[in-house]
Amino acid sequence: MSTQATPALVSGQPVAPSVSLSVAQGRDIRRNGLEWFVFMLLRGAILLVAAALVVIVGFLVKNGISAISWQFLTDSPRNSMTEGGVWPCIVGTLLLSLGAMGVAVPLGVASAIYLHEYARPGTLMRIIRLGVNNLAGVPSVVFGLFGLALFVTAMKLGVSLAAGWLTLGVLCLPVVIGTAEEALRNVPATYREASLALGGTKWQTIWRVVLPSALPGILTGTILGVGRAAGETAAIMFTAAVFYTPKMPTSIFSDVMALPYHIYVLATAGTDIEKTRPIQYGTALVLIALVLGMNLAAILLRAWLQKRHAH
Secondary structure, X not given: OOOOOOOEXXXXXXXXXXXXXXXXXXXXXXXXXXXXXXXXHHHHHHHHHHHHHHHHHHHHHHHHHHHOOHHHHHOOXXXXXXXXXXXXXXXXXXXXXXXXXXXXXXXXXXXHHHHHHHOOOOHHHHHHHHHHHHHHOOOHHHHHHHHHHXXXXXXXXXXXXXXXXXXXXXXXXXXXXXXXXXHHHOOOHHHHHHHHHOOOOHHHHHHHHHHHHHXXXXXXXXXXXXXXXHHOOHHHHOOOEOOOOOXXXXXXXXXXXXXXXXXXXXXXXXXXXXXXXXXXHHHHHHHHHHHHHHHHHHHHHHHHHHHHHHO
């Protein structure tokens, strides 16, 4: 029997193996070229985003670093906010951000647990998911007007921390729900099966097995929520923040100053906008540093939890 290879056939005609190999090599070259082009586009997009971030931060540092000092960070605004510091604004921003997360995280995680662990697929589920997705795209000023109508006026909370917490909590809720549900979805089904096989109830399985495994992912949503809550202006200008207050908050019904609203006031309604320009940039720089610090703390906590769960 002959061991000679049978020539390849193209359109019913025999073709030499070298020709068939050349065609395959050409396809590989085109595929590799397309892959290289797509990767270069992705790298270019990443570099573009990074460059924009560097330019923005560099611009703020260049124009605002002259205003940063210990007195600026620990003093209150003076002389129609043309002098002094931003300490009340820092305290107000921290309180609003942490309080908003205190509202959004429990509600968001509970909603995600229901949607992923208990709810049955159907029309109601599709409507709920559609509502959550649409809520994520609502402008923040709409949340501000909603908070003004419901929490400030109807519930008679007034312009206060409590009204700001509830408004920002509702604003951050879609982000927390989405990330928490994705974290629950990434927990292997074998974890649930093993817990149930050992006699655990469904709730015990969720509380002691699923949630600890999903906690690092849930913290990702918390990080995103903190960043959004800390930087919001429209949502708090109707519900929690005031132009100026000489007092620090003493209860959940106290009004507060906040860094984003303070920037807005200085840039649009200040008595001497040009004179306060360094203060505006300095305040923006403090806001970025504050958000970065809170995010870094949450990232470190997430890394610690991931390491602990891995062991």
